[in-house]
Amino acid sequence: MIRSAFLTLYARQQATMTKKGLDDMISFHDITKQFADQSTAVENFNLTINKGEFFVLIGPSGCGKTTTLKMINRLIEPTSGRITIEDKNITEWNRQELRWNIGYVLQQIALFPTMTIAENIAVVPEMRKWKKAAVEERVDELLNMVGLDPDTYRNRRPSELSGGQQQRIGVIRALAGNPDIILMDEPFSALDPISREQLQKDIRQLQADIKKTIVFVTHDIDEAMAIGDRICLMKDGGIVQVGTREELVNEPADDFVKNFIGDRRDPWDTRVKEVMNPNSHLLASTQDISDYPLYPAPLYIFKDDRTYVGRQAEEGIVSNDPAIHPEDTLKHALKSFDNTELEALPVLTGSRIEGVLSYKDIVQFMKKSQLEQEGELV
């Protein structure tokens, strides 16, 4: 069983690795950016963003996240290194055409005030010389997509819209030309909390529907956690850690990461090995077994070299109980209890017994972490 699990895992990893080669969307190769005043914004930066990924760049201000973003659409040119999109150096494109294929959403929203909503949305399609009817259709489609009635809003001016509505237009303006990539530079930070939360939800939904590669800069870790497929935490022009939300939370690379993301560990994500009892009274060696009465149940028996033998039951030794791996999370471990009446299960690495995890252990651990969290709050 363990072997098969391992094989599955291995196979999946292999698959992502081969897929990764095909799915590279944006790659930074040894990028360094020095500004005219000799300050270094980004140094020796290497990163690959996958196709269709919602990728978040985050870090404290001055970490180089916005510089990194703006190098993708060449608003900022790197001092050295190269950036590729689908393996093609971005300098090989005509600069304008490159940008038509990269949607751009700004923190300041920056709708063009002299244009109507429809004209704002139509900017890139018009530059791409779409037919007039196609442009109009696209405008209506996009307005509908973000829940703004085209007949009502098409001919309004940006100033007539609320901040949240304006940034919706800002987002669909970036989408209008059907770009493969969308860059968002702290797009929601100027909005009120309610609009922000709504837009975060919307953009997540939108991304799920349209499968664009989105590179999203934010300084708000909650926002990053809420929407990012992968998160790249930057500091002083370099990458501290790249990973999924879970990876960052559960395996922070260093204290900076830990501090930056704060304690958002879900106690249920704790590894079994930290909760289990290695010297439980529910454990006994084959030698000691005779000393034990048929008490307590269950009683897990191992040989002297801690090779698991089985559980002593009325009907004899039972060895097919569900086993828990020490690296499993509590959440995962809980599922194993679903399939059994037992109140404790053995924790095994291969055939070696590491300890026992009981309901009591879990409850005690939860109680403890609850108290710790409250303590922190005080």
Place this chain on the structure above:
Amino acid sequence: MATLQELWELFSTRQGEFWQVMWQHVHMSVVALLFAVLIAVPLGIILTRKQKLAEPIIGVAAVLQTIPSLALLGFMILLLNQIGTLPAVVALTAYALLPILRNTYTGIQGVDPSIQEAAVGMGMSSFRKLRKIELPMAMPIIMAGVRTSMVLIVGTATLAALISAGGLGDFIMTGIDRANNAYILLGALPAALLALFFDFILRMTEKRSQGKTLAPILAVLGLSVAIALAPLFSFAQQPQITIGGKITAEPEIIANMYKHLIEEETDLMVDVRTGMGSTDIAFNALQSDDVDVYLEFTGTALTTLLNQTPEPGTTEEEVYEQARTGLMEEYDLAYLEPMAFNNTYALAVRGETAEELGIETISDMETYRDQLTAGFTFEFADREDGYIGLQDIYGFSFENVETMDSGLRTRALTTEQVDFIDAFSTSADIIEYDLALMEDDENLFPPYQGAPLMKQETLEEYPELEEPLNRLGGMITDEEMQEMNYKVEYDDEDPYDVAEEYLQSVDLL
């Protein structure tokens, strides 16, 4: 104060001329504004792209605007070596650059950087960004600059009359010269209304195009170009000979006599262009072929043009001969026969004062040098054959001397702010204000007889001009001239008619 009725009457009688100067004013203003826009807007745009140049260039434009407008007009005459519409338009254009330039620059600079970034980030080219984003956003500010410039131009264009460019300033200058408020108003009021009207049009244009489209602005631009080019399509017969004249009534009357005589006796068409602010302007105009003939006085020719001083006591003939040979030798100019009247400087005392004090000559005035207040023109006060020479030759100076513009002196005289003025001996004021001319018993003032001055080459090209121009030689007495001046200045008769009337009375027509 001129009543509205006076103004209306003047307008009715001068309608033809009014619409002509109105058109000149509109044309001059529109052309200047058009050039200013065509120069300053692109320049302002370039400056936003080349920031380092911005400060020095805007500085230069600012300096241009600090030059007093009249000085700028004068400077343009020297620079372009001609008078009339061209230097006026150039000066007005230079004058109007700054507001448009500065507003274009600051308007575009003022476009929110994040909006600029959005435009660039979305893949707009620099030109597209300018056309779609920056210009529409900066338009209200640019238009404000254009409107400021327009008001400046329409106002300053009234001064263009001084360099013979015409326009509503003609009426204003005539009004100041004749101390006639109705004339001043007939020039000033329409100029103000014109400014308001243009402002209204520009504001409507701006409102109409508010961020949506540049079409209304292009329409107005097109219309301006049409107005600017209109004179090219006029089919009026081009006059071959242009006769110039300085700003007062007298040269205008004489110039019109020349016109009558030339057109009567030859096949040439004559255009009369008077209103030139000074001797320098008229003389430059002659040298640059802006005018072919103008009336110059023998004394002026000798002193101002040739920098010679006539010996005190020289006869009229001697002065004319001296001027004629000098002009021929130095400038290759032909100076034809002078007329009889001698429009020299004279000191004119209020009639009753002269009688009271029993003074008849300038020497007599010495006794009252601390009681009589003088009202001199700037020019007279500063001339060797004026007040400076007077102090030399008569050996005394007046205690109280006020210097003022010539148009204001008669008013100062009637309100008894001054007791005597320098006057020209043929001036209509002598009749109007009942002035007594003091005899120049030491022969300080050289004779000032009017005679046609022209280039020798012009005379060679049109030899038929000599005869009609010489017809007036030895004609017209001081009194006749005073009377004709009076008719134009005080009875507001048309110089053209006055000239014709005289010529008919002496059987020259």
